[in-house]
Amino acid sequence: MPKGVPNKRYTPEFKKLVVETMQQEQLSYSETARRFEVNSHCRIQDWERIYLTEGPEGVAIERRGRRSKGRPPKQLPKEVEEDLLAEVQRLRAENDYLKNLQALVLEDERRQRRKRR
Numbered sequence: 001m002p003k004g005v006p007n008k009r010y011t012p013e014f015k016k017l018v019v020e021t022m023q024q025e026q027l028s029y030s031e032t033a034r035r036f037e038v039n040s041h042c043r044i045q046d047w048e049r050i051y052l053t054e055g056p057e058g059v060a061i062e063r064r065g066r067r068s069k070g071r072p073p074k075q076l077p078k079e080v081e082e083d084l085l086a087e088v089q090r091l092r093a094e095n096d097y098l099k100n101l102q103a104l105v106l107e108d109e110r111r112q113r114r115k116r117r
Contacts, residue, residue, distance in 0.1 A: 008039070012060035018044060019051045019059070 014036075022032040022044065029041035038044055050058045076084070 010038075015047045015059040016051070016056050019048050022048065 018032060018036050018038070021027070021036075022029075027035065029044050032038070032044050033041040047059055050061075054061075
């Protein structure tokens with residue numbers, strides 16, 4: 001499709017007519033696309049799939065754009081949130097302490113080896 005040409009929108013009635021005509025007259029996707037002047041036979045395949053799975057009402061649903069990410073996450077009670085934040089801080093402090101302790105132990109081992117030589 002050339003630049004600057006907007007995507008063509010088809011009405012739900014048109015989609016329903018295309019799918020039903022294709023099924024009644026047993027037309028192929030390509031033949032149906034040519035007959036109804038639809039740019040791509042893949043679009044008709046999609047309409048048929050939706051029609052068969054969701055019924056005639058399914059082709060009326062707008063499916064453009066990004067999908068929803070679902071419901072927003074539930075908010076935790078304030079007390080639980082504060083407890084979790086406090087635990088995260090405690091665990092971070094514990095990790096820092098253990099890292100420093102490990103570094104001190106390694107340094108001490110290096111000194112011990114140097115003294116032995």
